[in-house]
Amino acid sequence: MKKTTKEYSLNDLPVFFRSQNYEELKNASLFILKKDEKNFDALNSLAVAYKNLGNTNKAIEVFTHLVNLNPKKDFIYSNAGNFFFDIGKAEQAQQCHEHAIKLNPKNWNSLNQIGVIQANKGKNEEAINYYKKALSVNPKEEAIYITMANSYRALENYSEAAKYYDFSSKKLSKCQQLECYYMLGDYENFYKKLDEFSKNSSPHPLAATLSAHAAIRFDKEDNYNFCNDxxxxxxxxxxxxxxxxxxxxxxxxxxxxxxxxxxxxxxxxxxxxxxxxxxxxxxxxxxxxxxxxxxxxxxxxxxxxxxxxxxxxxxxxxxxxxxxxxxxxxxxxxxxxxxxxxxxxxxxxxxxxxxxxxxxxxxxxxxxxxxxxxxxxxxxxxxxxxxxxxxxxxxxxxxxxxxxxxxxxxxxxxxxxxxxxxxx
Ligand SMILES: [Fe+2]
Incomplete structure (x- = not known):
């Protein structure tokens, strides 16, 4: 039934979140908070809404307030950690994710994100340990396969990296995998996959880079027309x-x-x-x-x-x-x-x-x-x-x-x- 006056309930929050309707997520959260100012779910949703609406200062304010209320919900710290990392606050992000894992050792997002923070410091072996833990909790999550592959790639372990990129359907992952084959000297797979990619996917700059590089190296025509000249x-x-x-x-x-x-x-x-x-x-x-x-x-x-x-x-x-x-x-x-x-x-x-x-x-x-x-x-x-x-x-x-x-x-x-x- 259509609502005549805008009234919201807690049940609306996941609906608006899933449909990425952040304006309504904000409205619903504010409505709930008027009656219950310490409602953790509404505060969390409000912060997430502000983040996605590009209202960074408000998001900082609400996430900080929320974390200070010390809720016993791991996903709140996990969301706050993601946000702080995005705005360049890696230390704060790590603290949030560590707290999330204390509350729930199976929070795979926080395990994965601590890995990313380690990888950012150049500590890829440590990062991989976190990704492995995250995958043991959620073996279906594409994002973890990508971060794992990225760390193996940074360690120049191209065969492991190629293996993990294979679990991702993203264009960038396909190109990263191509790059791994190129670095491994596996030119059969490189050209086979480049050909498949050219036929099935819209252009990607990394495929263009690789194709141009290989063309010069092997005296071949560069058939990947990203930008000539x-x-x-x-x-x-x-x-x-x-x-x-x-x-x-x-x-x-x-x-x-x-x-x-x-x-x-x-x-x-x-x-x-x-x-x-x-x-x-x-x-x-x-x-x-x-x-x-x-x-x-x-x-x-x-x-x-x-x-x-x-x-x-x-x-x-x-x-x-x-x-x-x-x-x-x-x-x-x-x-x-x-x-x-x-x-x-x-x-x-x-x-x-x-x-x-x-x-x-x-x-x-x-x-x-x-x-x-x-x-x-x-x-x-x-x-x-x-x-x-x-x-x-x-x-x-x-x-x-x-x-x-x-x-x-x-x-x-x-x-x-x-x-x-x-x-x-
Ligand atoms: Fe640059």
Whole structure:
């Protein structure tokens, strides 16, 4: 029966949650909390709703309040842990997940997430132990197979990684598995699976990266048409030409980042630098949201401009995506090895601060068709250096490898890197 006046009950919460109707989940939670302000289920639902509606500050407030009420429900700590990790608070996330496991040693999400936190610190063996425990509780959960595979991949155990990626139907997992076959030298499976993937799935940047790399290595035609003439899709603009971008915004941003004390993560390719964890754009601080708007606008302009070139990259541009950003702070001698952004569709980097050049290419960005320690058999892979000034923003397809030219100046290089991530 249709409700004439909006009245809600606790039974509505799981319904709205499952249908991802977060606006109604928020309304229902608030309705219940008016009568019963300490209702744990309603508080939990309210926090989850705020999180998914992008209202990060409210979500922090409600999750913190909820955890302080000390409920004896493990899923509440587990949800709070997921949230704190997403916003770059890894320590808080770990505490929440550990508490959840104390209350319920079979909370597989928290077991899996502690694994992810360990993996982020570069402790992949420890992470795998947690994933194994999580799988013993829930052997059907795809997310655990993916995190397990990722840790084996980070440990360069490609055969185990390939085995675990096989349990996932996600496009990224299929591509990660392809990469494992490539690294293992199992070219029969590599080309067989690449062929299957090309026929059955819409394009993916990682498949494009692998196909392009293998084509050069084996002197073959690259039949994976993600973006021909890849380097021509690299575009640089200087944000100081944009009305709202100026030194005071940059200063506000840097103050914001210092104040937030976001956790950092291990990044094996990064020397003399740190990388933030979580999505910086979830932080509801004015300078960050202002910058997000500028970047989103520039991405629209980029897409328009590139549309004249026929490519799957533009034609299959994701309908649904979100912007995911992180900081890379490098000190003297800093460098970042060649990598590509597997989870992104289009990537970018904005140079908030860059050191003075003591040598011609100091601190510039280099693009290449080779990276990630792929085997080359001595083949030549072209590179393109892009000269970087303060305020420059470079946009490019996520399939291109890129790295940083080491610099010797004692000034810091602060980059905001970002991806647009398709929602599958
Ligand atoms: Fe990058």
């Amino acid at each position: 890849t380097f021509s899709f690299i575009q640089k603009t200087n944000l100081y030409k944009v009305k709202d971008y100026n030194d005071s915004l940059v200063e506000d941003l840097l103050n914001c980042f210092n104040r937030l004390k976001i956790s950092t993560k291990a990044q094996s390719l990064l020397t003399n630098g740190v990388q933030s964890t979580g999505n910086i754009f979830l932080v509801e601080e004015e300078p960050i949201q202002k910058l997000k708007k500028i970047i989103m606008h520039k991405i629209d302009v980029y897409k328009e401009k590139m549309a004249s070139k026929k490519s799957d990259f533009i034609e299959h541009w994701p309908k649904n995506f979100f912007l995911y950003g992180w900081l890379i702070v490098m000190n003297e001698g800093g460098t970042l090895g060649f990598h590509m952004h597997k989870e992104g569709w289009m990537s970018g980097s904005l140079y908030l601060k860059r050191p003075k050049k003591l040598d011609k290419y100091d601190g510039d960005i280099v693009f290449s068709k080779h990276g990630s320690n792929y085997p080359t058999d001595g083949k030549f892979y072209e590179q393109r250096i892009v000269d970087i000034n303060r305020g420059d923003m470079v946009l490019f397809p996520s399939s291109i490898f890129h790295g940083t030219v080491p610099f010797e100046s004692n000034e810091q290089r602060i980059t905001l890197a970002f991806d647009i991530i398709p929602i599958e």
